Amino acid sequence: MSTVSLAERIYAAVRTIPRGKVATYSQIAALAGNCNLRRYVGNVLHKNPDNSMTPCHRVVNAKGCCSGSFAFGGPRAQQEKLETEGVAFTAGHVDMTRFCITEDDFQCMEMEMEEHDG
């Protein structure tokens, strides 16, 4: 069961995003245990933008862009980080058809979550 707080599970979910992929808020929320937490995901990421510990640059909205209004050091930094990992940008946003996590990735992430959670 959950031995950690919900916020920590959200971070853990973000950390399980495979390199070279991105995930949406809904997917992170689902991974954390409740798909209705999608609002809380953004909330919690904003409250703790410690991107050194949590690769929040791999978290984008459903369209594949960062919010635009706010990001750790600007949307530009997010793009550069992602490009370094192999995530290509198209017309200013991530090509979700290629870089959004798949169901396969999702299940791997769930297993990793269990390992961390116990």
Added chain:
DNA sequence: CGAGTGACAGGAC
């Protein structure tokens, strides 16, 4: 029109 989304804001416990 309905369904999905959200880097918010605020209420509930």
Added chain:
DNA sequence: TGTCCTGCCACTC
């Protein structure tokens, strides 16, 4: 107090 959840609502497809 902090953590969790949920509403609103404009926007997109």
